[in-house]
Amino acid sequence: MSLKKELIYIDGNNKTNDIVSCRLIDIGFMKDKYAIKYKNNDTEYFYNANKVKIVKSAISSEKSNNLFLYLNQIAETVGLTTEEGKNILADSCSKITFIPEYSILANFLNRIEPSVNKFNNP
Incomplete structure (x- = not known):
């Protein structure tokens, strides 16, 4: 990937x-x-x-990249499998090619508190 x-x-x-x-x-x-x-x-x-x-990209440091790779390994190990044996979670994770810096996953990977989204406030 x-x-x-x-x-x-x-x-x-x-x-x-x-x-x-x-x-x-x-x-x-x-x-x-x-x-x-x-x-x-x-x-x-x-x-x-x-x-x-x-x-x-949200993958701005070696730490965030390592954390993302670790999450992919977890998905491969414990992911939900179909009757045919296909790992749904690992398959979905393997299709991720870009993580925008403004996504919530970016906050998680870089250990940053999310800021308030001004556009979606009720």
Whole structure:
């Protein structure tokens, strides 16, 4: 299982798997622009910073990564199995490729108290 370190959205669409490089340009007339190079294309495309969103992963340290791997091992050991012998929990955990830094799982893995969600308060 390989976890991604970040996701790159352009105009709200996840383009992470299509991108080779992404860098923020902050000089002169190119201020607040991202230079993005796609796979199979040597051309660099420039996007205004408000069109690009980079979401960081919750796996920011060796400790959080080790804890996530430990949780996967627990899932493999004690997970619920079907009549065919398939471990449902371990199968679900193995499909996780990214954990956003704003998720509740991120708080758990990094041992951080969750902040109040301003958008979902009753």
